[in-house]
Amino acid sequence: MALLVVNRVYNNNTVLVDVDNSDQAIVQGKGVGFQKRHGDDISPTRVERIFYLNTKEAKHRFGTLLKDVPIDITMTSFSIIEMAKQTYHYPVMDYIYVTLTDHIAQTYKHIMAGKYQKSTAPDIRDKYPTEYEIADKAVEMINHDLNVRFPKDAAQAIALHFINAHGSENSEEKEKVEQADFGDNVNKIVKSVFKEWRIL
CATH class of the missing domain: 1.10.1790.10 (PRD domain)
Known part of the structure; x- marks a missing residue:
């Protein structure tokens, strides 16, 4: 199971995470970012959508x-x-x-x-x-x-x-x-x- 670590919280339902210390992704889920801070773990079971930003172009876009x-x-x-x-x-x-x-x-x-x-x-x-x-x-x-x-x-x-x-x-x-x-x-x-x- 992937390790999801909070990089940035956009709102209660959308968070930028580091995935297994190698990739970044945007995850969405009801309350997934509630009271979360940089460095906190997020349970993959809370994630409803995930968008990987695994290229420089994707991150820039x-x-x-x-x-x-x-x-x-x-x-x-x-x-x-x-x-x-x-x-x-x-x-x-x-x-x-x-x-x-x-x-x-x-x-x-x-x-x-x-x-x-x-x-x-x-x-x-x-x-x-x-x-x-x-x-x-x-x-x-x-x-x-x-x-x-x-x-x-x-x-x-x-x-x-x-x-x-x-x-x-x-x-x-x-x-x-x-x-x-x-x-x-x-x-x-x-x-x-x-x-x-x-x-x-």
């Missing part, structure tokens, strides 16, 4: 996001991406961790301020059913984890993020995707929508 985005939104976004990878075996480029997290954070702000506007993005659900299914599930996760009410149409822009980031870091695979005529057309649509709505 996470640290960058935390400067501007609340930890709960960041972790919800990461959970959505992991759900897409594990449940749907959906490959994505790494930059989606930043773009999707920023998008969810901005949408959250607009909803809380009463300034949310329904997306006018083109509905291409028929052509991309998997991405839209992921996005529908993402909205459910956001509403559950953040105790907010994202409307169903918020899934539209989330689906576009997954469509745009589909692929792996393998350049040959990315090149094949980019060479597809239909893929090129969709990329143009996605980019125009992102520009119009300032979705990064």
